[in-house]
Amino acid sequence: MVQQTLTTAEELLHYQLRSALTMENDSLAALGELASAAKSPEIKQLFRHHADETKEQIANLQQVFKLLDYKETTAPSPSTKGISKQAASLLERSAPKLRDQVALASALGNEHYEISAYEGLILPATALGLVDAVSLLQANLDQEVHTSEELKTTLQSLVA
Ligand SMILES: [Fe+2]
Numbered sequence: 001m002v003q004q005t006l007t008t009a010e011e012l013l014h015y016q017l018r019s020a021l022t023m024e025n026d027s028l029a030a031l032g033e034l035a036s037a038a039k040s041p042e043i044k045q046l047f048r049h050h051a052d053e054t055k056e057q058i059a060n061l062q063q064v065f066k067l068l069d070y071k072e073t074t075a076p077s078p079s080t081k082g083i084s085k086q087a088a089s090l091l092e093r094s095a096p097k098l099r100d101q102v103a104l105a106s107a108l109g110n111e112h113y114e115i116s117a118y119e120g121l122i123l124p125a126t127a128l129g130l131v132d133a134v135s136l137l138q139a140n141l142d143q144e145v146h147t148s149e150e151l152k153t154t155l156q157s158l159v160a
Pocket residue numbers: 024027054057114144
């Protein structure tokens with residue numbers, strides 16, 4: 001298969017945005033799976049709450065496509081697929097009493113990946129002067145950072 005070469009900063013940004021859309025769709029699916037896998041009602045609720053936020057993040061990304069007049073399509077996100085695959089295999093081999101811990105650690109991995117993806121979008125978008133797009137991407141990044149803190153605190157108290 002012949003791949004299109006990305007030659008400009010705008011083409012790269014468009015491609016990264018398309019991957020970010022796949023990333024958020026994968027996150028939404030993963031959070032549903034983690035909510036089912038978790039045992040504690042509080043932890044299930046935490047995943048469901050972030051699933052609702054993820055829907056807002058998807059809407060923000062769709063808005064960015066519109067603002068920049070980019071075609072809204074998706075591009076591969078093998079990293080998020082890999083994180084989910086690893087979580088599924090670890091959940092499968094873990095006893096029920098360990099599932100909350102595994103689910104939280106996996107969600108934390110996903111959040112950290114999402115944070116890096118948004119930082120990788122925001123810095124070049126800022127350099128390109130795309131102020132409105134940057135504020136939507138920043139809103140998503142802020143939510144990811146907040147969620148990762150929440151997951152970390154919950155994991156910390158679970159294993160204490
Ligand atoms: Fe997200």
